[in-house]
Amino acid sequence: MEAFAKAEKLDFRYSDDDRLVLSGLDISFEEGEFTAVLGHNGCGKSTLAKHMNAILLPSGGAVYIDGIDTKDEDKIFDIRQKVGMVFQNPDNQIVASIVEEDVAFALENLGVEPSEIRRRVDEALKAVNMYEYRNHAPHQLSGGQKQRVAIAGIIAMRPKCIVMDEPTAMLDPVGRKEVMATVKRLNEEYGITIILITHYMEEAAKCRRVIVMDKGKILLDDTPSEVFSQVELMKSVGLDVPQVTELVYELNKSGLKLDTHIITEEECADALIELLS
Amino acid sequence: MIKDITLGQYFPGNSVVHRMDARFKLVITMLFIVMLFIGSNTIALEVGFVFTAMAYLCSSIPVKLIAKSMKPILPILALTTILNLFMITSGMPLFQWKFIAITDEAVETSVFMIVRILLLIAGTSLLTYTTSPVALTDAIERLLSPLKRFKLPVSELAMMMTIALRFIPTLIEETDKIMSAQKARGADMDGGKLKDKVKAVIPIIIPLFVSAVRRAGELATAMECRCYRGGEGRTRMRQLKSGAADYVSLAITVFFLAAVIFINAID
Numbered sequence: 141m142e143a144f145a146k147a148e149k150l151d152f153r154y155s156d157d158d159r160l161v162l163s164g165l166d167i168s169f170e171e172g173e174f175t176a177v178l179g180h181n182g183c184g185k186s187t188l189a190k191h192m193n194a195i196l197l198p199s200g201g202a203v204y205i206d207g208i209d210t211k212d213e214d215k216i217f218d219i220r221q222k223v224g225m226v227f228q229n230p231d232n233q234i235v236a237s238i239v240e241e242d243v244a245f246a247l248e249n250l251g252v253e254p255s256e257i258r259r260r261v262d263e264a265l266k267a268v269n270m271y272e273y274r275n276h277a278p279h280q281l282s283g284g285q286k287q288r289v290a291i292a293g294i295i296a297m298r299p300k301c302i303v304m305d306e307p308t309a310m311l312d313p314v315g316r317k318e319v320m321a322t323v324k325r326l327n328e329e330y331g332i333t334i335i336l337i338t339h340y341m342e343e344a345a346k347c348r349r350v351i352v353m354d355k356g357k358i359l360l361d362d363t364p365s366e367v368f369s370q371v372e373l374m375k376s377v378g379l380d381v382p383q384v385t386e387l388v389y390e391l392n393k394s395g396l397k398l399d400t401h402i403i404t405e406e407e408c409a410d411a412l413i414e415l416l417s
Numbered sequence: 418m419i420k421d422i423t424l425g426q427y428f429p430g431n432s433v434v435h436r437m438d439a440r441f442k443l444v445i446t447m448l449f450i451v452m453l454f455i456g457s458n459t460i461a462l463e464v465g466f467v468f469t470a471m472a473y474l475c476s477s478i479p480v481k482l483i484a485k486s487m488k489p490i491l492p493i494l495a496l497t498t499i500l501n502l503f504m505i506t507s508g509m510p511l512f513q514w515k516f517i518a519i520t521d522e523a524v525e526t527s528v529f530m531i532v533r534i535l536l537l538i539a540g541t542s543l544l545t546y547t548t549s550p551v552a553l554t555d556a557i558e559r560l561l562s563p564l565k566r567f568k569l570p571v572s573e574l575a576m577m578m579t580i581a582l583r584f585i586p587t588l589i590e591e592t593d594k595i596m597s598a599q600k601a602r603g604a605d606m607d608g609g610k611l612k613d614k615v616k617a618v619i620p621i622i623i624p625l626f627v628s629a630v631r632r633a634g635e636l637a638t639a640m641e642c643r644c645y646r647g648g649e650g651r652t653r654m655r656q657l658k659s660g661a662a663d664y665v666s667l668a669i670t671v672f673f674l675a676a677v678i679f680i681n682a683i684d
Contacts, residue, residue, distance in 0.1 A: 195642065
């Protein structure tokens with residue numbers, strides 16, 4: 141099957157004499173996948189994200205979304221409709237001063253019929269559990285709620301894929317949980333492909349695939365348990381591993397022989413019980 | 418304390434005036450202004466007064482609010498009164514002291530001007546009291562849309578207004594935070610002479626500007642991601658609907674305006 145989103149030998153630099161932010165990147169995302177992208181600050185993960193919906197265009201190589209080259213200017217709005225983006229600061233993504241007006245923004249831009257906009261806005265707000273807040277002003281909402289409104293504004297376009305650039309970084313633990321639950325549901329119920337850039341290893345551990353980037357290249361691309369079992373490599377590029385993995389790593393260092401692929405607390409507890417009994 | 422600033426002067430309600438189409442309200446307000454300014458005698462002004470009173474009765478806006486909205490214009494009123502009193506020299510002198518003379522005509526004109534300005538403020542305030550900023554922006558966009566033919570970027574201007582309204586509370590909140598941060602570092606915000614007060618504002622304004630520019634950049638990217646490409650081909654979810662009440666109100670307004678013109682003519 142043809143991959144939904146594909147980057148081929150992707151090079152990118154901000155200006156001609158600048159260093160390469162992305163160099164020779166090859167990656168593809170299947171439809172319906174839930175992928176986390178990890179990497180230290182400045183590794184190019186946000187830059188990669190902005191290539192997925194033609195906010196940035198490749199300096200070399202190419203990016204294809206659903207078979208369309210992102211350099212094709214005539215199709216730029218098709219691409220942006222297929223791949224939505226959610227950013228870190230919810231405040232700076234909300235355009236209108238009423239929640240439902242903001243969710244309607246993208247559809248208004250696309251020239252959708254008013255009655256159809258109404259239907260899709262209600263649908264999108266219900267999908268993120270914010271329907272009761274449709275007449276609120278954004279500044280009356282909590283961070284997690286605002287971020288869900290921002291997500292609703294994207295899913296109203298009915299994208300096939302949502303790229304999220306650290307959507308939980310500015311939220312409190314409650315807001316983070318709300319947003320992650322919403323994202324997970326969107327992936328499972330609506331089959332939307334999710335590319336989640338994050339700093340939280342616990343979030344990444346819940347994804348089906350984890351990509352680790354370093355210096356504009358892909359370092360690891362595997363399941364979470366495979367990625368996090370390479371504790372030393374992760375630490376060498378300035379990244380953490382989930383607490384459970386760290387615990388197993390330290391225990392193994394002091395002579396135990398636990399499975400290094402453990403990533404959930406339950407697995408870890410089971411392994412420890414077995415070891416102790 | 419800074420959070421107490423209300424956005425615009427909108428007071429939500431469910432009266433006839435609140436439910437009216439914002440476009441009609443805007444047009445009626447303009448006709449009202451014309452009515453006040455062409456009315457050149459006392460009877461015409463009385464007609465204007467009756468109109469304003471009727472509008473307020475229909476809007477269930479408390480009278481207390483009207484008084485409140487008058488406060489900022491008191492200096493203007495005082496100035497025009499003084500100018501009128503001393504500058505108009507025709508008519509019978511009521512009072513004379515050296516070269517200063519106050520005539521009956523001057524007193525009459527002054528009172529006339531005061532009432533006219535008060536009515537003007539009361540009437541136009543009613544528009545912002547009963548219309549949400551969003552509806553008002555929409556109405557302005559629709560009413561100006563014929564100007565698109567002359568390459569006036571009407572939807573872009575409306576978009577700018579929308580964004581400005583959206584970011585007022587956000588920036589107020591941010592100002593609060595910056596003020597607290599500067600106070601925590603020992604900045605003195607309230608005390609001192611005027612010069613010190615002005616100086617104290619600088620460490621608030623500069624971080625606020627930097628952050629506003631950064632926000633604008635991020636917002637622009639987010640808008641691009643949601644396929645924003647200017648006003649062309651844009652539809653709107655909220656359609657402005659006009660009903661019987663709108664046409665009746667407009668008819669009443671036109672009738673009042675005609676009455677004022679008639680009164681002027683026979684005077």
